[in-house]
Amino acid sequence: xxxxxxxxxxxxxxxxxxxxxxxxxxxxxxxxxxxxxxxxxxxxxxxxxxxxxxxxxxxxxxxxxxxxxxxxxxxxxxxxxxxxxxxxxxxxxxxxxxxxxxxxxxxxxxxxxxxxxxxxxxxxxxxxxxxxxxxxxxxxxxxxxxxxxxxxxxxxxxxxxxxxxxxxxxxxxxxxxxxxxxxxxxxxxxxxxxxxxxxxxxxxxxxxxxxxxxxxxxxxxxxxxxxxxxxxxxxxxxxxxxxxxxxxxxxxxxxxxxxxxxxxxxxxxxxxxxxxxxxxxxxxxxxxxxxxxxxxxxxxxxxxxxxxxxxxxxxxxxxxxxxxxxxxxxxxxxxxxxxxxxxxxxxxxxxxxxxxxxxxxxxxxxxxxxxxxxxxxxxxxxxxxxxxxxxxxxxxxxxxxxxxxxxxxxxxxxxxx
Amino acid sequence: xxxxxxxxxxxxxxxxxxxxxxxxxxxxxxxxxxxxxxxxxxxxxxxxxxxxxxxxxxxxxxxxxxxxxxxxxxxxxxxxxxxxxxxxxxxxxxxxxxxxxxxxxxxxxxxxxxxxxxxxxxxxxxxxxxxxxxxxxxxxxxxxxxxxxxxxxxxxxxxxxxxxxxxxxxxxxxxxxxxxxxxxxxxxxxxxxxxxxxxxxxxxxxxxxxxxxxxxxxxxxxxxxxxxxxxxxxxxxxxxxxxxxxxxxxxxxxxxxxxxxxxxxxxxxxxxxxxxxxxxxxxxxxxxxxxxxxxxxxxxxxxxxxxxxxxxxxxxxxxxxxxxxxxxxxxxxxxxxxxxxxxxxxxxxxxxxxxxxxxxxxxxx
Numbered sequence: 001x002x003x004x005x006x007x008x009x010x011x012x013x014x015x016x017x018x019x020x021x022x023x024x025x026x027x028x029x030x031x032x033x034x035x036x037x038x039x040x041x042x043x044x045x046x047x048x049x050x051x052x053x054x055x056x057x058x059x060x061x062x063x064x065x066x067x068x069x070x071x072x073x074x075x076x077x078x079x080x081x082x083x084x085x086x087x088x089x090x091x092x093x094x095x096x097x098x099x100x101x102x103x104x105x106x107x108x109x110x111x112x113x114x115x116x117x118x119x120x121x122x123x124x125x126x127x128x129x130x131x132x133x134x135x136x137x138x139x140x141x142x143x144x145x146x147x148x149x150x151x152x153x154x155x156x157x158x159x160x161x162x163x164x165x166x167x168x169x170x171x172x173x174x175x176x177x178x179x180x181x182x183x184x185x186x187x188x189x190x191x192x193x194x195x196x197x198x199x200x201x202x203x204x205x206x207x208x209x210x211x212x213x214x215x216x217x218x219x220x221x222x223x224x225x226x227x228x229x230x231x232x233x234x235x236x237x238x239x240x241x242x243x244x245x246x247x248x249x250x251x252x253x254x255x256x257x258x259x260x261x262x263x264x265x266x267x268x269x270x271x272x273x274x275x276x277x278x279x280x281x282x283x284x285x286x287x288x289x290x291x292x293x294x295x296x297x298x299x300x301x302x303x304x305x306x307x308x309x310x311x312x313x314x315x316x317x318x319x320x321x322x323x324x325x326x327x328x329x330x331x332x333x334x335x336x337x338x339x340x341x342x343x344x345x346x347x348x349x350x351x352x353x354x355x356x357x358x359x360x361x362x363x364x365x366x367x368x369x370x371x372x373x374x375x376x377x378x379x380x381x382x383x384x385x386x387x388x389x390x391x392x393x394x395x396x397x398x399x400x401x402x403x404x405x406x407x408x409x410x411x412x413x414x415x416x417x
Numbered sequence: 418x419x420x421x422x423x424x425x426x427x428x429x430x431x432x433x434x435x436x437x438x439x440x441x442x443x444x445x446x447x448x449x450x451x452x453x454x455x456x457x458x459x460x461x462x463x464x465x466x467x468x469x470x471x472x473x474x475x476x477x478x479x480x481x482x483x484x485x486x487x488x489x490x491x492x493x494x495x496x497x498x499x500x501x502x503x504x505x506x507x508x509x510x511x512x513x514x515x516x517x518x519x520x521x522x523x524x525x526x527x528x529x530x531x532x533x534x535x536x537x538x539x540x541x542x543x544x545x546x547x548x549x550x551x552x553x554x555x556x557x558x559x560x561x562x563x564x565x566x567x568x569x570x571x572x573x574x575x576x577x578x579x580x581x582x583x584x585x586x587x588x589x590x591x592x593x594x595x596x597x598x599x600x601x602x603x604x605x606x607x608x609x610x611x612x613x614x615x616x617x618x619x620x621x622x623x624x625x626x627x628x629x630x631x632x633x634x635x636x637x638x639x640x641x642x643x644x645x646x647x648x649x650x651x652x653x654x655x656x657x658x659x660x661x662x663x664x665x666x667x668x669x670x671x672x673x674x675x676x677x678x679x680x681x682x683x684x685x686x687x688x689x690x691x692x693x694x695x696x697x698x699x700x701x702x703x704x705x706x707x708x709x710x711x712x713x714x715x716x717x718x719x720x721x722x723x724x725x726x727x728x729x730x731x732x733x734x735x736x737x738x739x740x741x742x743x744x745x746x747x748x749x750x751x752x753x754x755x756x757x758x759x760x761x762x763x764x765x766x767x768x769x770x771x772x773x774x775x776x777x778x779x780x781x782x
Contacts, residue, residue, distance in 0.1 A: 005548065005551075009544065009545075009548060012544070013545075019535075021530065021533040021534070022529070022530040022531065048699070072617075076512040097580070136663070139527070139528060139531070142672050142673075143655070143669060143672065143673055144582070144672075144673055144675060189652060191582065191655055191659070191673065192660045194655070194656070195587065195655060195656035195658075195659060197657065198656050198657070198658030198659045200658075270584065367590060367593075368586070368590050371590040371593055
């Protein structure tokens with residue numbers, strides 16, 4: 001009897017192991033690698049336009065070997081098309097527009113491998129909150145996917161072919177993955193964005209992408225007219241309801257990254273005055289640490305103190321002078337670097353206070369450090385934030401100078417003619 | 418009645434498998450929804466209720482050695498009342514078991530196989546449970562001894578592996594919510610911890626009963642710690658508010674795992690590990706309802722009740738809820754009253770008080 005039951009179970013259970021009703025072959029899937037969301041007119045009302053960038057795996061694999069980078073129309077694989085194709089539809093909701101794609105796309109759309117979600121400027125200005133419902137509800141989409149905002153229509157970004165990668169979505173994904181924290185690159189994944197949106201006081205931010213003219217081209221590419229690519233050009237700043245307010249430029253973005261501790265790799269170029277002429281000195285960041293301290297003043301307003309600690313190595317001294325050997329000079333450079341960092345933070349502080357967007361999480365810091373006082377600010381933090389006082393301190397150390405002691409061929413002051 | 422004997426360690430392992438599963442499906446969401454970033458505190462507070470329940474059930478078991486609660490209920494309350502309460506208890510085992518089956522199969526359906534009918538999952542796992550229970554308590558308790566390790570490793574992996582996405586400052590400020598709210602939320606998470614009273618049905622099958630209370634208290638603390646760690650991790654990864662907006666925060670957390678692009682997309686492995694743990698949980702609940710039914714009616718054997726009750730549990734599970742919205746509503750509003758505030762803590766406590774008062778009166782006379 002037991003043996004009969006056992007054999008019966010073995011047969012029944014092995015029959016079930018293939019995935020039941022949800023069996024899908026990978027051949028039957030279209031792998032979406034990037035999605036773009038815009039607002040568009042639909043049936044006389046404001047609807048959404050969803051654009052998918054869909055990988056063509058055969059072409060992608062063969063073009064990896066063939067050096068041709070991205071666009072190899074026709075030369076890759078058997079399907080006879082480039083490394084990706086784009087599909088775009090309009091509808092009342094995201095899912096509504098995706099459902100319409102099925103009339104044209106032969107295989108089943110699969111969003112499990114999508115890397116970036118890009119939102120158009122118009123959609124961002126009207127508020128991103130409704131767009132995130134589908135992106136979080138879907139069991140295919142992940143919270144680690146990157147968020148970006150485009151200038152103009154987001155579909156434009158995905159339609160663009162990239163000379164530096166197989167597809168723009170992949171290019172953006174690689175930038176976000178490998179260069180998060182470099183210069184003004186602040187990668188924001190969906191979990192980060194939604195965390196800030198969820199607090200109700202901290203303003204969400206997202207990188208701004210744009211189609212820009214390509215600067216590095218071979219003569220063949222120039223002839224073909226492939227002259228554009230996509231690039232990060234700043235940071236989009238949202239209010240607490242997820243509506244795009246304004247954008248930060250590179251310098252302001254870098255200032256923000258100091259404060260929220262997201263700087264990983266940074267070349268800071270500061271002027272060094274020698275013989276009345278400013279010469280650029282580039283420093284390489286080795287360590288940065290920012291801290292926000294909150295005090296409540298007698299008048300009831302919170303006062304913030306941003307304390308930065310940075311450590312650099314000397315990266316380049318674009319100069320004819322032989323001076324880097326002098327220890328006293330290093331101390332002077334440290335002071336200039338500190339000023340530079342403080343200036344960057346001040347720039348972003350001024351801008352964000354003008355916009356009334358608390359991108360630093362100052363409100364959250366008040367809540368954490370003075371939770372008894374927090375309820376009195378909570379409701380009108382938007383009005384309090386622009387008038388709070390912020391003191392910025394920065395302590396800098398410059399440690400090493402890589403492999404050179406001084407510029408080759410350089411002279412000390414008097415000798416130079 | 419139960420011919421098999423289990424060791425104290427096997428009991429502790431069984432109770433661990435039982436307590437740690439399904440609470441991590443829903444509780445991070447409910448906790449974050451109620452008290453935001455303080456959810457993990459309520460998970461630890463819930464252990465206090467758990468320890469209390471362990472002490473009560475052990476004290477009762479010590480008074481009636483060799484008897485299950487269903488057997489000693491008539492001894493305490495008199496035959497008619499005791500049998501009625503016993504029947505209600507057996508129905509409680511069966512219905513909570515059905516809720517667990519529903520919760521777990523819905524979880525599988527929603528996360529991995531949305532198109533597959535719920536009944537397929539239910540029948541599959543219940544056939545396995547039936548097969549395990551037919552083989553006797555000893556054998557599945559022993560299998561659990563081996564497999565619990567896998568379950569705990571999977572849970573630990575979900576907690577630890579997303580480390581590059583965790584920001585622990587999101588857990589501040591600590592204890593922002595009033596103590597009353599924290600305690601009332603701890604009752605919700607304590608309700609799951611209170612399933613430890615099912616140990617009362619298994620204690621008579623113990624080969625030795627020296628460290629049972631110590632073991633069970635440790636188990637309750639361990640589970641409380643694991644749940645708290647899970648809630649710390651989900652809150653640090655998503656923030657308190659988004660955690661409360663997710664249906665299964667721990668599953669979303671498992672999806673965040675991505676280490677060097679190699680350890681990626683592990684969530685299905687983790688779900689498979691949890692299938693093991695929930696399997697034993699359902700085993701315990703079905704075993705208790707079968708054993709309890711046999712004891713109410715005074716049958717000498719219980720094996721023949723196994724099949725009808727398995728089918729009854731599937732039927733109950735299929736018809737209990739329409740979907741996750743109803744289940745979440747049940748877990749927030751009904752479950753604490755159905756579990757901790759009645760069957761798990763209050764009734765056993767009243768029983769114990771009656772026992773004490775009676776024995777005192779006997780001693781006086």
